[in-house]
Amino acid sequence: xxxxxxxxxxxxxxxxxxxxxxxxxxxxxxxxxxxxxxxxxxxxxxxxxxxxxxxxxxxxxxxxxxxxxxxxxxxxxxxxxxxxxxxxxxxxxxxxxxxxxxxxxxxxxxxxxxxxxxxxxxxxxxxxxxxxxxxxxxxxxxxxxxxxxxxxxxxxxxxxxxxxxxxxxxxxxxxxxxxxxxxxxxxxxxxxxxxxxxxxxxxxxxxxxxxxxxxxxxxxxxxxxxxxxxxxxxxxxxxxxxxxxxxxxxxxxxxxxxxxxxxxxxxxxxxxxxxxxxxxxxxxxxxxxxxxxxxxxxxxxxxxxxxxxxxxxxxxxxxxxxxxxxxxxxxxxxxxxxxx
Ligand code: NAD
Numbered sequence: 001x002x003x004x005x006x007x008x009x010x011x012x013x014x015x016x017x018x019x020x021x022x023x024x025x026x027x028x029x030x031x032x033x034x035x036x037x038x039x040x041x042x043x044x045x046x047x048x049x050x051x052x053x054x055x056x057x058x059x060x061x062x063x064x065x066x067x068x069x070x071x072x073x074x075x076x077x078x079x080x081x082x083x084x085x086x087x088x089x090x091x092x093x094x095x096x097x098x099x100x101x102x103x104x105x106x107x108x109x110x111x112x113x114x115x116x117x118x119x120x121x122x123x124x125x126x127x128x129x130x131x132x133x134x135x136x137x138x139x140x141x142x143x144x145x146x147x148x149x150x151x152x153x154x155x156x157x158x159x160x161x162x163x164x165x166x167x168x169x170x171x172x173x174x175x176x177x178x179x180x181x182x183x184x185x186x187x188x189x190x191x192x193x194x195x196x197x198x199x200x201x202x203x204x205x206x207x208x209x210x211x212x213x214x215x216x217x218x219x220x221x222x223x224x225x226x227x228x229x230x231x232x233x234x235x236x237x238x239x240x241x242x243x244x245x246x247x248x249x250x251x252x253x254x255x256x257x258x259x260x261x262x263x264x265x266x267x268x269x270x271x272x273x274x275x276x277x278x279x280x281x282x283x284x285x286x287x288x289x290x291x292x293x294x295x296x297x298x299x300x301x302x303x304x305x306x307x308x309x310x311x312x313x314x315x316x317x318x319x320x321x322x323x324x325x326x327x328x329x330x331x332x333x334x335x336x337x338x339x340x
Contacts (some may be wrong), residue, residue: 002028003234004078004120006063006111007085009039011189012126012223016084017044019227021052028055030076032069034062034103038088038190040324064107066114073118080122080234081115083108089192090130090154094278097153104157109164116174124234125165127180129219129244130155134281137217141285144180144242151279162242175239179230182246182286186223186306187313191325195307198257199314200321202266212276214254217283221247222306225299232295243295246286249303259303263311 003020007013008031020027033039047053057076061068063085073081085107087093087100108125115123132142133149148163150156168174185195201208229245237243251259254271261268291297301309314321 001026001080002030002076002078004030004032004073004076004081006032006081006083007039009033009035009041009043010084010088012184012226013084014043014188015186015223016082016227016230017056019224020231021047021055023231030072030078031056031058032061032063032072033058033085035060036087042320042323043188062107063111064102066110069111069114070118073114073120078120080124081111081120082124082126082230082234083111084126086158088154090152091277093152093154093157100153100157105160105164108161112165112168116168116172121175122234123165123174123176124230124237125161125176125178126230127162127178128155128158129180129182129284129286130281131159131162131180132284135283135285137283141246141287142244143287144244144290151281169240177233177237177239178242179233180242180244181226181229182219182221182284184221184223184226186310191321194253194256195260195310196314198260199264199311200325202261202264202270205270207272208257208270209272209274210254210257211274211280214257214273215252216280217250217252217285219246219285220249220251220256220303220306221245221299222301222309225301229291229295229297232291232297236295238294243291244286244288245291245297246288247299247301247303250285251303259307263307
């Protein structure tokens with residue numbers, strides 16, 4: 001089976017590429033990535049010197065570029081397209097929504113149309129729990145039936161993409177599947193997201209900024225559990241369906257940060273409360289019973305095991321981190337959060 005994976009040099013895409021090549025000896029992957037600040041070719045460098053690399057090829061392209069996408073599909077003729085490519089950071093979307101609309105909305109429509117025109121038989125759109133909006137403490141977890149009520153420019157762009165993808169099933173009968181997952185963490189995550197950012201700051205004994213009261217609740221999933229879910233949706237998902245994935249690990253941000261500090265032997269005096277993010281969703285929680293029933297999905301990692309593995313990975317990959325924590329990364333972090 002030949003797969004076109006977009007965004008395969010980002011956090012989840014990288015993990016998915018490794019997962020598929022390591023799990024299936026007959027899978028070939030064409031990895032299409034624009035290599036924005038969040039995409040890193042070093043992530044897939046180990047493949048090039050391994051036997052797995054024979055079944056992987058990389059092409060630098062923009063999902064919003066019609067001609068490039070058409071040419072790549074015509075050249076490689078994949079059996080399925082999995083669209084991970086996105087602008088993915090909520091704070092950046094508040095700072096400037098434009099790239100989010102271009103990539104997440106127009107880019108998704110572009111690669112979806114091109115895939116349908118090229119007769120690709122399966123299209124999987126990777127989406128997020130954030131499209132559902134926010135929950136109060138006692139609300140039941142989001143199911144696939146919840147209305148889409150996104151609150152940030154990021155989640156609004158992802159919800160828009162989901163609706164366009166859905167419409168291709170309803171209008172043209174194009175066999176799409178949408179997956180929506182909760183907050184991921186694990187290897188290869190860019191250090192602007194909560195867990196790797198807090199690990200980095202704690203290592204440097206710098207203040208750990210916590211938005212508002214820190215009581216925003218997220219459901220945390222170890223990234224390989226998410227990748228396994230996407231793999232199941234690709235192979236077994238019913239066309240036109242949406243599947244939620246979650247990690248069974250609802251935690252307040254402040255508790256996540258305290259767990260990191262404790263695992264690293266650092267004191268809680270490093271915690272520094274800062275003004276809350278505008279429009280900050282209070283709670284996300286996922287009901288993934290449909291994926292459990294139809295796909296046989298269940299997360300394997302507890303939060304404690306996943307966090308220990310993540311800390312070990314970041315400790316062992318200091319060179320990778322040093323290489324990306326420069327240039328554009330530094331300038332955005334200092335504009336947004338103040339110099340660190
Ligand atoms: P990421 O920001 O780490 O990676 C995104 C990748 O997409 C990068 O490699 C980047 O270079 C590439 N890209 C961006 N714009 C592109 C374009 N126009 N054309 C081609 N490539 C482009 O993101 P991530 O955390 O790995 O998220 C991957 C997907 O999963 C996204 O669609 C995101 O919405 C979704 N998702 C993420 C989470 C999470 O917790 N990180 C949870 C649920 C869903």
